[in-house]
Amino acid sequence: MFETRMLRWLVCGRVGTVWIWKALLLFVAIAFAVQLLGVIFNKSSVHPAGHSIFLSSDAQGPSLGFCQPHTHIMFLKTHKTASSTVLNMLYRFGDERNLRFALPMGYQFGYPLPFNAHRVKGYRGPRAMEFHILGHHMRFNKPEVEKVMPADTFYFSIIRDPAGMAESSFAYYKEVAPAFKKAKSLGDFADNPYRYYDSRVRNNYARNLLMFDFGMDNSANFSLAVAQKAETMIRQTFNLILVSEYFDQSMILLRHALCWPLETVVSFSLNARQQKPSDVGGLSGSFVSKAAAAAGIGFRGVRPQAKILTNVTEAQREKLRQWNAFDLYLYKTFNRTFWEDIKSFGYAQMEQEVSLLRMLRKEMAQVCLRDGGKPVEGRRIQDKNIRPFQLGLLQILGYELQPGLDNATRAACLRMIRPELQYKDVLDAKQFPRMAQSGQQNPALLAAGASLVRQDSPRTGERPAEGNAGGRTAELRDWDGSRLMRRNQTLIQKVRLT
Numbered sequence: 001m002f003e004t005r006m007l008r009w010l011v012c013g014r015v016g017t018v019w020i021w022k023a024l025l026l027f028v029a030i031a032f033a034v035q036l037l038g039v040i041f042n043k044s045s046v047h048p049a050g051h052s053i054f055l056s057s058d059a060q061g062p063s064l065g066f067c068q069p070h071t072h073i074m075f076l077k078t079h080k081t082a083s084s085t086v087l088n089m090l091y092r093f094g095d096e097r098n099l100r101f102a103l104p105m106g107y108q109f110g111y112p113l114p115f116n117a118h119r120v121k122g123y124r125g126p127r128a129m130e131f132h133i134l135g136h137h138m139r140f141n142k143p144e145v146e147k148v149m150p151a152d153t154f155y156f157s158i159i160r161d162p163a164g165m166a167e168s169s170f171a172y173y174k175e176v177a178p179a180f181k182k183a184k185s186l187g188d189f190a191d192n193p194y195r196y197y198d199s200r201v202r203n204n205y206a207r208n209l210l211m212f213d214f215g216m217d218n219s220a221n222f223s224l225a226v227a228q229k230a231e232t233m234i235r236q237t238f239n240l241i242l243v244s245e246y247f248d249q250s251m252i253l254l255r256h257a258l259c260w261p262l263e264t265v266v267s268f269s270l271n272a273r274q275q276k277p278s279d280v281g282g283l284s285g286s287f288v289s290k291a292a293a294a295a296g297i298g299f300r301g302v303r304p305q306a307k308i309l310t311n312v313t314e315a316q317r318e319k320l321r322q323w324n325a326f327d328l329y330l331y332k333t334f335n336r337t338f339w340e341d342i343k344s345f346g347y348a349q350m351e352q353e354v355s356l357l358r359m360l361r362k363e364m365a366q367v368c369l370r371d372g373g374k375p376v377e378g379r380r381i382q383d384k385n386i387r388p389f390q391l392g393l394l395q396i397l398g399y400e401l402q403p404g405l406d407n408a409t410r411a412a413c414l415r416m417i418r419p420e421l422q423y424k425d426v427l428d429a430k431q432f433p434r435m436a437q438s439g440q441q442n443p444a445l446l447a448a449g450a451s452l453v454r455q456d457s458p459r460t461g462e463r464p465a466e467g468n469a470g471g472r473t474a475e476l477r478d479w480d481g482s483r484l485m486r487r488n489q490t491l492i493q494k495v496r497l498t
């Protein structure tokens with residue numbers, strides 16, 4: 001009773017309606033200012049601390065309108081699809097803004113086993129800590145990924161024509177994948193896959209690798225119902241599927257979806273296969289071979305044997321597509337969706353942004369890279385911090401930095417060319433400084449791209465050890481899960497455990 005009278009007195013008697021309106025207006029103004037500050041704060045928290053090294057004032061790209069940059073991101077890093085180039089971009093974005101990565105204990109999340117949250121370093125139960133970016137190779141397993149990543153996570157991945165993927169995969173995993181090991185050449189495999197492929201052995205690199213990475217059965221014969229089920233799962237889970245053959249268009253769609261400035265999606269192609277002489281103007285699906293051919297760049301030192309092993313005719317490329325029928329279905333389906341997205345985005349705007357992106361890449365190549373950005377065979381790169389991990393028949397290419405760069409520019413350029421394994425170590429050491437200090441990682445092994453996995457680690461479930469580190473039994477594995485042995489201080493690639 002008393003309160004009501006008091007209120008009436010305050011409202012009508014003492015304060016008056018004008019004052020109420022003024023108070024209301026003030027309240028609205030304060031709320032708006034708080035909101036604005038929040039946006040500014042949020043935006044600035046994902047902007048790099050340092051200044052941009054891009055010379056051009058267009059580095060931010062055309063306006064994105066009013067949007068909030070995404071910082072919770074899950075990238076399914078499919079194999080042989082330009083995924084290392086995409087991951088490098090995510091690494092840079094997160095590194096420059098001190099975001100937290102969900103990193104594996106070694107170099108992979110137990111691939112080819114399905115992803116398990118307990119393989120994430122620092123994981124302490126569902127959502128116990130905030131992870132921003134998850135992007136390493138894995139066999140996708142949604143419930144486990146959801147334990148690690150926040151509910152508002154943006155999911156995306158990348159696909160490639162199965163013929164190009166098969167070439168890339170064969171060149172890389174020839175000595176590792178059971179089906180490839182026995183084949184005389186990729187052409188031979190394409191002509192007679194059933195002679196070499198045994199579905200009882202895990203042969204993910206040799207058939208429907210995309211399907212496998214998305215967490216589904218890769219070895220069954222094609223069935224439309226199963227393919228459609230896979231499509232539905234992907235549509236329900238992933239916000240965007242990029243296409244490797246249209247990498248630059250993919251980057252533009254991605255930056256708009258993530259609300260990121262243009263400069264964040266400028267990259268150099270990483271993890272490319274060594275150029276084969278026959279590729280020039282020719283048959284191969286290698287991205288770099290085409291780019292190099294267009295630029296008139298030639299390579300020397302190719303093993304003729306390797307060239308013969310990976311050569312295929314157009315008819316054999318078609319056979320490889322049919323052999324990978326599930327992947328072909330996914331590729332065709334999501335390629336269509338990709339072009340529908342571009343249509344909605346607008347062809348003219350896409351063209352404008354792609355040109356800008358290419359201009360920035362060219363600019364960066366001139367600033368950062370030796371010889372105008374000509375890719376270099378891994379074995380010719382002296383600096384182990386930028387030498388890409390080597391596996392397979394052909395050299396994996398990397399880059400060398402322009403000499404004489406100032407410190408800030410050098411650091412920014414280094415981030416763009418630092419290979420995946422080395423970058424993972426840098427991020428790992430940043431996130432877990434005490435472990436890095438206690439020397440858990442062995443630099444000699446890191447240079448070779450190996451991980452040291454303690455045999456007694458309850459989470460890894462790795463096989464018994466062969467090496468010996470600090471008196472403890474330990475096993476040496478490369479990033480891909482294949483076992484490495486040390487003999488006379490030399491790391492020797494061993495056969496992968498399937």
Ligand SMILES: Nc1ncnc2c1ncn2[C@@H]1O[C@H](COP(=O)(O)OS(=O)(=O)O)[C@@H](OP(=O)(O)O)[C@H]1O
Pocket residue numbers: 078079080081082083084085164167168169244245247268269270271272273274285286287288
């Ligand atoms: N920007 C861009 N555009 C198109 N293609 C590109 C790009 N960057 C890398 N690549 C090609 O991707 C292949 C390597 O793929 P990944 O990095 O996914 O390989 S891996 O699974 O991580 O080993 C590898 O293909 P191949 O050269 O055919 O083997 C790279 O050349």
